[in-house]
Amino acid sequence: MSEQDILNAGAESPALEAWRMFRRNIPALFGVVMLTVIVAATLYGTFFYSGDPFEIVWAPHEVPGATPEFPLGTDYLGRNIVAGMLTGGGPTLAVGAAAAAITMVIGIALGALAGYYGGWVDNLLMRITEFFQVLPALLFAMVLVTLLDPTLTTIAFAIGVVSWPQTARLTRAEFLKIKELEYVTAARAIGARNKRIIWRVILPNAMPPLIVSATLTIGVAILFEAGLSFLGLGDPNTMSWGLMIGANRDYILDAWWPVTFPGVAIFCTVFAVSLIGDGLNDAFNPKLRER
Amino acid sequence: MNASFLIRRLGFGLLLMLGVVVLNFLLIRLAPGDPAVVIAGEMGGATKEMLDSIRQEYGLDKPVLTQLWIYISNVAQGDLGQSYFFNQSVAGLIAHRVGPTILLVLSAQLLSIALGVFLGVIAARKPNGVMSGFVSIFATIGYAVPVFWTGIMLIILFASVLPIFPVEGMQSVKLRDAGFLVQALDVAHHLFLPAFTLAVIYLAQYARLSRASMLEVLGSDYIRTARAKGASEKSVLFKHALRNAALPILTVAGLQFGNLISGALLVESVFNWPGMGRLAFDSILRRDYPTIMGVLFFASAMVVIANILTDLSYRVADPRLRGKG
Numbered sequence: 001m002s003e004q005d006i007l008n009a010g011a012e013s014p015a016l017e018a019w020r021m022f023r024r025n026i027p028a029l030f031g032v033v034m035l036t037v038i039v040a041a042t043l044y045g046t047f048f049y050s051g052d053p054f055e056i057v058w059a060p061h062e063v064p065g066a067t068p069e070f071p072l073g074t075d076y077l078g079r080n081i082v083a084g085m086l087t088g089g090g091p092t093l094a095v096g097a098a099a100a101a102i103t104m105v106i107g108i109a110l111g112a113l114a115g116y117y118g119g120w121v122d123n124l125l126m127r128i129t130e131f132f133q134v135l136p137a138l139l140f141a142m143v144l145v146t147l148l149d150p151t152l153t154t155i156a157f158a159i160g161v162v163s164w165p166q167t168a169r170l171t172r173a174e175f176l177k178i179k180e181l182e183y184v185t186a187a188r189a190i191g192a193r194n195k196r197i198i199w200r201v202i203l204p205n206a207m208p209p210l211i212v213s214a215t216l217t218i219g220v221a222i223l224f225e226a227g228l229s230f231l232g233l234g235d236p237n238t239m240s241w242g243l244m245i246g247a248n249r250d251y252i253l254d255a256w257w258p259v260t261f262p263g264v265a266i267f268c269t270v271f272a273v274s275l276i277g278d279g280l281n282d283a284f285n286p287k288l289r290e291r
Numbered sequence: 292m293n294a295s296f297l298i299r300r301l302g303f304g305l306l307l308m309l310g311v312v313v314l315n316f317l318l319i320r321l322a323p324g325d326p327a328v329v330i331a332g333e334m335g336g337a338t339k340e341m342l343d344s345i346r347q348e349y350g351l352d353k354p355v356l357t358q359l360w361i362y363i364s365n366v367a368q369g370d371l372g373q374s375y376f377f378n379q380s381v382a383g384l385i386a387h388r389v390g391p392t393i394l395l396v397l398s399a400q401l402l403s404i405a406l407g408v409f410l411g412v413i414a415a416r417k418p419n420g421v422m423s424g425f426v427s428i429f430a431t432i433g434y435a436v437p438v439f440w441t442g443i444m445l446i447i448l449f450a451s452v453l454p455i456f457p458v459e460g461m462q463s464v465k466l467r468d469a470g471f472l473v474q475a476l477d478v479a480h481h482l483f484l485p486a487f488t489l490a491v492i493y494l495a496q497y498a499r500l501s502r503a504s505m506l507e508v509l510g511s512d513y514i515r516t517a518r519a520k521g522a523s524e525k526s527v528l529f530k531h532a533l534r535n536a537a538l539p540i541l542t543v544a545g546l547q548f549g550n551l552i553s554g555a556l557l558v559e560s561v562f563n564w565p566g567m568g569r570l571a572f573d574s575i576l577r578r579d580y581p582t583i584m585g586v587l588f589f590a591s592a593m594v595v596i597a598n599i600l601t602d603l604s605y606r607v608a609d610p611r612l613r614g615k616g
Contacts (some may be wrong), residue, residue: 131310133546134598136590138553139571143583146575147322159553219435226437227557245440249561256447263440270435278431 018208021283024061024092028279034272038265042089051083053239061255075244075258085261088241092229093269095156102160103217108169109204114168115175116198126172129165137162141224142233149233150228153234159224163217170213174206208284215277219270226266231286300602304595309363311591312335315361315584320355322580323463325352326530331375331582340528341375348372371588372581376574380566381585384570389589391461392566395559396551396593399489404544406490412528414498415505426498433495440559449484457481459563461479485562489554493547500543504536511535545601549594 022028051057056078057070064081066072072081114125144158178184179202228234229242230249241262248258274284292350327345346352349372350361365372382546414426440480446458457463461481465550509515509532517531565584574582 060448067329131307131508133549134307134591134594135311135314135587136549136552136594137588138556139590141573142556142575143318143587146583147318147579194541199493223437227439230437230557231441233575242437245437249443252443252447253450259440259443263437263444266437266440267432267435274431274434 014208018280019148020284022279025279025282027275028282031272031275031279034268035276038089038269038272039093042093045086045206049082049086051080051086051223053079053084053087055079055083061251063256064257072261073255073257075248076255081244081258082243084239085241085265088239088244088262089265089269090221091152091235091238091240092225092242092266095152095159095225096218098152098156099159099163099221099224100214100218102156103163103167103221104210104214106160107164108171110164111150111168111171112175112198114202115172116179116194116202118176122172125168129168133163133165135162136226138227141228142231145228145233150233152235152238155225155228155234156221159221159228163220163224167210167213169208174209175202178202178205208280212277212281212284215273215280219277222266222270222273245262296606297603302418304599307595308588308592312363312366313359315587316359319580319584323597329578330372336407366588371585374574374579374585376579378579381581384582385567385585388494388565388567388570389426390566391564392552392555392559392568393593394478395485395489395564395566396548396555398486398554400544400548400551401589402486403490403493404497406542407494408501408533408540410494411501412505412533414502415509416528418506418522423502425493428503430495430499433492436491438488438492439557439561441491442500444487444559445484446535446561449453456484458484458577461565481582485558485564488561489551489558496543497540501533501536501540504539505532506534508532510537538605541601541605541608545605546607548601552590552593562570 021269057080058067058074058078060074060076060078060164062070062074062078066070066073070080071084072085075081075084110125110129114122114129141158141162144161145155148154148158154238167291175198184197184201187197192201225234225240226242226245232246234240234243235259238241248255252259305347313462319326319329325342326349327342330345330349331341350358353361369382373379374381377384410422410426410429414420414423416422429489450458457480461478463477463481505528514527514532517527522531553567556568556571558564560572561564563569567590571583571586571590573579574586
């Protein structure tokens with residue numbers, strides 16, 4: 001092997017290496033497929049099967065399979081459950097993704113500042129983080145949603161506001177570790193300013209654990225949205241899986257199907273997301289794979 | 292255990308609670324409309340006398356900082372205001388509901404740690420065995436199931452298929468006059484399903500965590516020494532290894548407490564458990580802000596106390612930390 005070959009061999013980017021790992025991870029690929037199917041069904045399902053999830057179309061509590069028009073049966077009011085399943089995923093996924101994005105933005109910004117500057121900035125920001133960790137997240141989100149009136153935007157905002165502390169801690173820990181490394185000193189030596197070092201030098205290198213954390217955050221946010229909707233605190237004008245379960249909860253002993261199918265859908269979505277998260281984690285940390 | 296650590300920790304805990312009080316104050320003012328009307332609850336029927344007495348009590352005609360001061364000193368004296376919906380003092384309302392919530396949360400916590408750690412230890416014995424695979428899969432599933440849905444599925448199962456556990460409430464009406472022991476057993480009987488529902492999520496996490504922690508510890512020299520001197524497998528696992536693997540579990544258990552309270556809100560709603568979660572839910576539906584704020588305050592106080600206890604137990608469990616500030 002010539003010297004050039006060795007240099008070329010080492011030139012594979014970490015992202016490409018992670019992708020190679022991920023590609024061989026069967027559960028993670030299964031998660032990707034599952035999530036793709038769910039997202040496709042919520043995005044395009046209504047083209048093939050149209051129906052208003054709020055409209056009363058049949059007798060209440062029609063058993064799944066009994067009428068070909070309503071393969072999953074009807075709920076306590078006689079509303080079509082398939083229509084609810086197909087339209088109810090959109091808000092859940094959208095709120096989950098938006099809330100996770102808000103969580104990551106707040107968490108990374110505060111964690112990066114705390115970890116990079118240290119001293120009183122770190123002290124202050126970490127005390128604020130601890131304060132937010134003391135508030136029970138769901139309760140605080142419930143209060144915020146009630147105060148702000150429940151729309152998809154305020155729900156995503158509320159979930160983001162209560163979920164960022166863990167991301168901030170993780171970001172801070174990564175920054176504390178990376179800022180001591182030589183390439184950061186090198187960047188400073190060539191005159192890079194703090195802003196550039198934080199966002200262009202340290203952050204890209206802190207991304208792997210943050211990407212994994214973002215994936216898991218999406219799962220948690222979806223569960224949050226489902227919980228709020230279940231309690232009847234979601235957007236009342238939008239059908240969602242959580243709302244379907246909440247609306248039918250008083251009749252669970254008469255009919256199991258109106259609460260079971262949406263629950264399975266939530267479970268499959270979060271399960272798929274967390275399989276992907278685990279896969280990314282393994283891909284970024286090859287050492288962990290031996291465990 | 293050194294005293295200055297304890298004092299500092301308690302002081303910071305009080306500061307956090309002061310923060311919660313200020314946050315409550317800000318949240319009431321964030322609500323659209325006249326604060327007096329907000330406090331009276333949006334029931335439409337608040338009389339002028341009622342609103343005047345609220346303005347008087349909260350000093351709403353005074354400057355904002357004075358209002359804040361009045362609010363803080365009221366809370367410091369244990370006065371969380373009056374619930375106009377329940378027509379009762381908020382402190383009194385909460386006092387009735389704290390017990391069931393603490394009972395539920397602590398039982399779920401103990402159940403999930405005990406079962407989770409046991410499964411994790413068993414799994415760690417054979418890192419590539421069937422049990423390890425089971426723990427990993429179970430952990431991912433446990434994380435992905437909505438807790439309220441688990442509860443509903445268990446209710447369907449135990450109400451119709453296998454009616455051995457009550458699925459609603461905390462006590463049987465017909466046993467109200469029975470002796471203490473009978474009543475305690477009755478509560479435990481009612482407690483099982485809600486506590487199990489809440490425990491399932493965390494059980495999986497503890498199993499995964501203790502498996503990882505045990506695997507790390509089992510590779511260390513002192514474990515090889517213990518095995519070499521002929522200690523039994525049971526003694527190696529539970530006496531030598533688990534003690535050292537327990538620290539990360541303890542940390543997570545402390546951090547998990549706030550999440551448990553959040554989960555309890557949903558579980559209480561599903562099982563009609565008469566705790567703070569039900570109270571929070573009822574008061575949020577009625578926009579009964581004094582009660583909502585009272586519950587937020589008490590729930591946060593429970594987390595603060597749990598955090599302090601975790602820090603203390605950490606020092607008991609890890610002698611290396613003792614004497615350090």
